[in-house]
Amino acid sequence: MATAAPTAPGAAGDDAPAPVDNPRPRWRGGETRAALLFVAPAMIGFLAFFAWPTLRGLYLSFTDYDLLTSADFSGLDNYRRLLEDEVFWNSLWVTLKYVVINISVQTFAALLLAVLIHRLTRSVVLRGIILLPYLISNVVVALLWYWMADYNLGVINEMLGWVGFDPVAFFGDESWSIPTLALVNVWRHLGYTALLIFAGLQMINRDVYEAAAVDGAGEVRIFFRITLPLLRPVMALVLVLTVIGSWQIFDTVAVTTQGGPVDATRVVQYYIYDQAFNRFDFGYASAISVVLFLILAGVALAQLKLLRADESDQS
C-alpha cells in the first residue's frame, strides 16, 4: 500500500535462487545491457531533474547567490538570517493556519462523503461528478472563486445580502483571506480525497457489514465500531498525502492575493518564490526550501509511524 512496500519482495530476489528456468550465470550480459538501455532515458531524467537539483538545492542554501555572479559559499549565514526573519516566521505561521483549516475541513467532509457514497450508491457517474473540480487547474479554480467571492459583484456576497449579512472582502480582509483560500482548495480536492478514502472502504470486507446488520447494529454504530477502526491506516496515508500537498500551497495565492493583504497570505512557498524571483536571493530562498523540506519530511515520518502502529493493532 505504501510506496515502499512493493519493493520488498523484489529486494530479496538478488540473493534468492534464480528462477528455475534460468540455470545460467546470475546475470546474462545481453539482458543487463538491454536493461541499461531501457532505463537510460528515465535515468537521465532522474539524475538531471530529481537527484542533482536535490543536492544542488542543499548546496545553494549555504551560499550567497543572485543568479548573475557565481554562488559564494557563506556557511550558515542564510540559516542565521532565517532565525531573525520575522516575515519567514510569519509565513510559517500563516501556512500552518492554512494547513490546519484546509486539512481538518477537507478530511471530515471527505470522510463523510466517502461513507455516504459507500453506504448509499455504487454509481460511477456520481463518483465522476465529485471528481470534476480536481480536473481543472488551480489557476482556473482560483479565478472562478475570486470572481464568485468578489466584494462588489460576487454571487456569494449577493446571497449573504439576501439573508441580511454585510458583504465580506473574502480575499482582501486579513482575517478572512486564509480561511477563504483554505476552503477554495477544499472545494477542489474534496472529491479526490473522498475517492481515495472510498478506495480504502472498498477494501473492507462486505461480510463485516452484513454481520453487523444481522446483529442489529445501526449505521452510526457501524461507522464508529467497524468503519473507522478498519479505515485508520488508510486515513493515515490519506493524511500524509494531503498534508504534504497542503503545505505547498502556492498557485491559488499567486493568482489571487499575491501574499497580501500585508503578509496575511504570504505562505512559505510564496515567500520562497518572492525571495528567488523578485529579490534574486537564490541562496536564501534555497535555505527556506530546505526548512520546508525538513518540515514535510518530519510530517511524513510522524504520520507513517502512526500508520505502522495502527497496522500492527489491526493484525
Next chain:
Amino acid sequence: MRTTSRPHGSGTVRRWNVGRLLAWVALFVIIVITLAPFLWMARTALSNNRVLFTEPGSWLPVDFTWGPFERVLGSASTEEAQAEGGSGASLRFWAYLRNSVIVSTLITLGQVFFSAMAAYAFARLRWPGRDKVFFVFVTALMVPPVFTMLPNFVLIKNLGLLNTYPGIIAPFFFMTPFAVFFLRQFFLGISREVEEAAMIDGAGYFRIFFRVILPMSSAPLATLGVLTFINAWNEYFWPQLVGQEESVRVLTVALSAFHSSTPQTGPDWAGLMAATLIAAVPTMLLFLAFGRRIVNSIQFTGVR
C-alpha cells in the same frame, strides 16, 4: 448493482427511513456545492459584462450574448468588445491554447514512453542493482517539487533554455517516479509465458517490449497518459518560472496574468470566465471519454 439485487434480509441500508433520507440530502447538498460554481462560470461567460452588475444574483445569463467567447477567441472587433465591457486588447488566446497543447502532448508522450521503458527493465529484466536503483527512484516521490524547482530553474537558465518549449517540458519529459511505479505494477502482472514464447521465436528484448508488453498494457498506458496530460495541462508553477514569454506562454500562465492586467474600467469577468471555461474543455473531454477509468484508477497504488 450487485447489492441491489440481494434479498432484503441481508441489506443493511435498503430500508427507507429518516436516516437514509438525511444521508441522501447530505449527498445532494455536496453535489450542488460541487456543481454550482461550474454553472456560475457558464452563466457569467454568456453575460454582457457591461450590465453584469445589474443582476448579480441571477443564475441565468444577464443580457445573453456569445460576446465573451468571441472576445476571447479574437473574432470580436475592438468596438464590439468594448461595447460589452471588454478591454478590446488582443488576448492571443489561440497562441496560448496551441502552446498548452504542444507542451502537454509532448510531456505525455515522453513521460509515458520513457517511464514504460524503465518500468519494463525494473519489472521484467534481471540485472545487477535493479531493486536498489528502483528504490532510489521511488524515494524521489518524497522530494517536494518546490525543493527541486529552484535548482532546476538555474539549470534550465544555464542551458539557455529559458522561454523555450524544451525548457518547459524537460523536467517532466523523461520520467516521474509515479509513472515508473504505476507501470511497473502492471508489468509485474503480465504472464511470463507470453514473453518466453516470443523469445523462443527469436524476438529480442526490444521486440518483446514493443510487440508484447506495450500492446498488452494498453489500458494502464491510456489511464496514465490521460492523468499525465491533465496534470501537464494544469501545471502552473514551473511554466510560469521558465515560460513567461508570449511565444511559449501556456494557458494557465496567461490566465493568471489577468489579475495584474485588470483594466481601470473594471474587470472583464465575462471574458475571463469564457477563457477559463475554454481552458477547462480539453480535460473535461478527456474525462468524458475516460471517466470510468480515471475514477477507478484512484487506488492505493502510491501517490496521486
